[in-house]
Each structure stands twice: as structure tokens, then as C-alpha cells.
Amino acid sequence: xxxxxxxxxxxxxxxxxxxxxxxxxxxxxxxxxxxxxxxxxxxxxxxxxxxxxxxxxxxxxxxxxxxxxxxxxxxxxxxxxxxxxxxxxxxxxxxxxxxxxxxxxxxxxxxxxxxxxxxxxxxxxxxxxxxxxxxxxxxxxxxxxxxxxxxxxxxxxxxxxxxxxxxxxxxxxxxxxxxxxxxxxxxxxxxxxxxxxxxxxxxxxxxxxxxxxxxxxxxxxxxxxxxxxxxxxxxxxxxxxxxxxxxxxxxxxxxxxxxxxxxxxxxxxxxxxxxxxxxxxxxxxxxxxxxxxxxxxxxxxxxxxxxxxxxxxxxxxxxxxxxxxxxxxxxxxxxxxxxxxxxxxxxxxxxxxxxxxxxxxxxxxxxxxxxxxxxxxxxxxxxxxxxxxxxxxxxxxxxxxxxxxxxxxxxxxxxxxxxxxxxxxxxxxxxxxxxxxxxxxxxxxxxxxxxxxxxxxxxxxxxxxxxxxxxxx
Numbered sequence: 001x002x003x004x005x006x007x008x009x010x011x012x013x014x015x016x017x018x019x020x021x022x023x024x025x026x027x028x029x030x031x032x033x034x035x036x037x038x039x040x041x042x043x044x045x046x047x048x049x050x051x052x053x054x055x056x057x058x059x060x061x062x063x064x065x066x067x068x069x070x071x072x073x074x075x076x077x078x079x080x081x082x083x084x085x086x087x088x089x090x091x092x093x094x095x096x097x098x099x100x101x102x103x104x105x106x107x108x109x110x111x112x113x114x115x116x117x118x119x120x121x122x123x124x125x126x127x128x129x130x131x132x133x134x135x136x137x138x139x140x141x142x143x144x145x146x147x148x149x150x151x152x153x154x155x156x157x158x159x160x161x162x163x164x165x166x167x168x169x170x171x172x173x174x175x176x177x178x179x180x181x182x183x184x185x186x187x188x189x190x191x192x193x194x195x196x197x198x199x200x201x202x203x204x205x206x207x208x209x210x211x212x213x214x215x216x217x218x219x220x221x222x223x224x225x226x227x228x229x230x231x232x233x234x235x236x237x238x239x240x241x242x243x244x245x246x247x248x249x250x251x252x253x254x255x256x257x258x259x260x261x262x263x264x265x266x267x268x269x270x271x272x273x274x275x276x277x278x279x280x281x282x283x284x285x286x287x288x289x290x291x292x293x294x295x296x297x298x299x300x301x302x303x304x305x306x307x308x309x310x311x312x313x314x315x316x317x318x319x320x321x322x323x324x325x326x327x328x329x330x331x332x333x334x335x336x337x338x339x340x341x342x343x344x345x346x347x348x349x350x351x352x353x354x355x356x357x358x359x360x361x362x363x364x365x366x367x368x369x370x371x372x373x374x375x376x377x378x379x380x381x382x383x384x385x386x387x388x389x390x391x392x393x394x395x396x397x398x399x400x401x402x403x404x405x406x407x408x409x410x411x412x413x414x415x416x417x418x419x420x421x422x423x424x425x426x427x428x429x430x431x432x433x434x435x436x437x438x439x440x441x442x443x444x445x446x447x448x449x450x451x452x453x454x455x456x457x458x459x460x461x462x463x464x465x466x467x468x469x470x471x472x473x
Contacts, residue, residue, distance in 0.1 A: 391426025
């Protein structure tokens with residue numbers, strides 16, 4: 001007789017947690033059972049997801065246990081990510097930081113976030129992505145949690161950079177961890193403007209690490225003539241063209257972000273691209289042990305004729321990748337486009353998995369919760385990505401045959417649009433979203449309805465297995 005677990009024990013969930021080495025077999029087992037519990041109800045609170053008070057108490061004890069850490073929780077998922085990455089021709093690792101906010105009430109174990117208006121911590125993640133047109137997320141390969149302390153007295157810029165406690169150094173540490181984890185894959189690391197640092201790029205280039213990093217400013221002087229990198233790029237000849245869809249962007253609530261990330265409508269943009277090689281001198285703020293000059297390739301992507309009233313698209317990218325041909329330039333641009341997957345991952349983690357709604361009494365419990373939910377967020381992101389970018393594939397690429405049977409039956413019973421006879425991934429995703437309350441005329445489903453629908457589907461699957469077990473007794 002097959003025994004059903006809480007979430008129907010889908011192998012794809014358990015595989016992301018099995019094999020953890022927490023120093024106690026009971027803790028290892030509790031990790032898997034807690035993961036199954038939360039995978040079945042990704043956007044529910046712990047009390048709602050738990051079957052009873054005993055399970056709830058066991059979950060809280062597990063998350064607050066001193067022997068449990070985010071790295072230990074994520075280790076099996078990282079191994080599965082490496083396995084998936086090994087089957088890909090080219091892998092990009094997208095790096096970024098997000099903040100986790102847990103309210104305005106001051107707590108001694110949490111630091112200020114949201115410009116000091118709330119308390120929480122920061123999570124810096126490295127997400128592996130397949131470097132294909134679909135940009136399929138493969139999973140987390142490295143991470144670091146950070147608490148911001150009370151502001152100290154301002155130090156000289158050079159002193160702050162040299163200070164090992166400077167939180168900027170998380171970029172280098174997480175790149176090194178991800179590079180070690182994916183050593184056999186030799187990935188391309190992609191970072192946004194915050195990582196535009198001479199010291200960081202010099203270290204990565206010296207180690208032979210491949211990267212694409214967006215310029216934060218183009219005023220760096222080149223070594224060969226009295227002009228800036230920006231001026232060199234603006235006079236470089238266009239070598240590639242492409243029409244790409246640009247997503248809409250809402251007006252930022254933060255005044256400091258509105259200039260850097262202006263509000264815009266969705267549109268198709270015609271982009272032109274140029275590239276060249278430059279040598280820049282070590283800035284005065286850099287550490288003296290860094291090389292006096294650094295030679296890198298740089299790519300400019302720009303929209304020569306934006307619609308009236310819209311800000312033009314423009315990216316300027318440092319890279320170690322070759323840029324001699326049109327194909328090589330487009331490959332650099334495509335690698336940078338993979339960076340958006342980590343922003344979507346954060347949305348899946350915060351909205352689809354509701355990590356900021358978790359009420360635990362300790363910092364340890366909260367960071368362990370983020371780690372516990374990270375593979376669930378990856379799973380949600382993978383489903384939505386496959387549906388959006390490879391929606392024509394058979395639905396079995398996203399759901400198991402048993403889950404598809406349960407989904408078809410649930411849609412019929414609730415009077416929702418039925419699954420086709422041979423459903424695609426997109427059909428499956430819309431069906432799951434339909435269980436969560438999504439109406440197709442309202443556009444693409446969001447993270448909340450998708451998470452809610454997945455919750456319903458896994459509970460329906462659990463009921464199916466329990467009924468089957470009862471019939472076989």
C-alpha cells in the first residue's frame with residue numbers, strides 16, 4: 001500500500017530537501033516534512049498550513065533550532081541545481097539583493113530596512129538560469145543573509161571599502177561561492193549597477209571568472225586618451241540590432257529610484273548595440289593592491305528613437321566575454337537579460353510564498369524560513385516561466401500525470417474552462433491559476449493566484465492519494 005504524505009509527496013518537492021546534513025536524522029526528516037507542508041500551502045501562514053498543533057510546534061522548534069542554518073537547509077536544493085545546470089550548454093548566474101521586512105516595531109534581533117521605516121534583514125542570492133531564449137530558472141546556488149546594524153560614524157571611502165565588514169563585499173563572496181559550486185559549468189555571472197566596482201571586477205577578471213556587470217556611471221577615464229568610457233561608447237559604431245518587448249514599470253514609491261528606474265508603459269523597442277575594448281585606470285578610492293589598470297570589453301545597448309514621453313532604454317555593460325562579432329554582442333546582451341529572473345524569484349518568494357508574513361520570534365527562525373521557502377519559490381517561478389516562454393511544451397514538463405488528472409477533475413467540478421485533451425504547459429499553468437481564482441480576461445495570472453492555485457492542486461492530490469490508500473486497505 002502506498003502511503004500518502006501531506007503534499008502527495010511529489011518527488012520534485014522532496015528531491016530539493018532530501019540529503020540535508022543537519023547533524024540529526026530527526027532534523028533531516030523534519031526538514032522534508034516541513035517543506036512538503038509549505039509546498040502544499042505556499043502563501044499560507046504556518047498555523048494554517050499545519051495539520052494540527054503538534055505539527056505547528058514541531059515546525060517552530062525546527063526553524064529555531066541552533067543546529068539548523070539556511071545553508072544546511074538549501075544544500076540539497078543547491079545539489080539539484082548543479083545537476084540541472086550540468087545538462088545545459090551555457091549557464092548564467094544572476095546576483096541581486098532584496099530586503100525582507102517584518103514591520104515597523106523595533107526588534108533587537110533585526111536591523112533597519114526600507115530606509116529605516118521597518119525592521120528586517122537582507123538576502124543576497126545567486127540564481128542559476130539556463131542561457132537560452134526561455135531563460136529557465138535552474139535554482140539557487142549561493143546566498144548570504146545580512147543584518148544592517150545601527151549607523152556608525154562615516155569613514156573615509158577608501159577605509160570603508162577596505163573594511164571586511166563592509167556589506168558591499170557580499171557581491172564578491174557570493175560570486176566566489178557560486179563559482180566554486182558550478183566550477184564544472186564555468187558560468188557567466190550577471191550583476192546590476194551596484195556591483196560596478198573596480199576592485200570587484202579586477203578580482204573576478206584575475207580569477208578568470210566570466211561576468212557581465214551594468215555600469216553605474218560612464219565617467220571613468222580611459223587610460224589611452226583623455227575621454228570617458230561613455231564618450232568612447234557613444235562614438236562606437238553600431239554592430240547589432242534587435243527588436244525586443246519592454247515590460248511596463250510602475251512609478252517607484254522611492255524618490256531616489258524614480259530617476260534611475262523611471263515609470264514606463266509596455267512596448268516593443270528597437271535597440272541598437274555597439275561594443276569596444278577599453279582600459280581604465282585604478283581609481284583613487286580603490287585598494288592599493290589592485291592592478292593599476294584594467295582592460296575589459298564594454299557594450300552599449302540603446303533605443304535611438306523612443307516613443308514620445310518615454311525615457312529611452314539604455315544599458316552599458318562591462319564584460320569579460322568577447323564582443324568582436326554581432327553574435328558575440330547579442331550573447332552578452334542575452335546574458336544580461338537573464339538578470340530579470342532573479343527579480344521574479346524575489347516576487348515569487350515574497351508574494352507567492354508570503355515569507356514576510358511569517359511570524360517567528362527570532363532572526364534565526366526567519367532566515368531559516370526564507371531558506372525553507374526558496375525552493376518552493378523556484379518551483380513557482382519555473383512553472384510560470386515554462387508557461388510563458390515554453391508554453392507549447394506538453395504539460396508533463398511542469399506537472400506530473402497524477403497532478404494533471406486532479407487538475408482536470410477540479411476544473412470540471414468548479415465550472416472552470418477545462419483542460420484540452422493534450423494540454424500544454426501554458427494550459428496547465430492557466431488551469432492552476434484558475435483554481436486560485438484567476439479570470440483569463442484579466443490578463444496574465446499573478447503570483448498570489450498562482451500560489452493559491454498550486455496550494456489547492458496539491459491538497460486535491462493529497463485527498464486523491466488518501467482516498468486511494470483507504471480503498472486499498
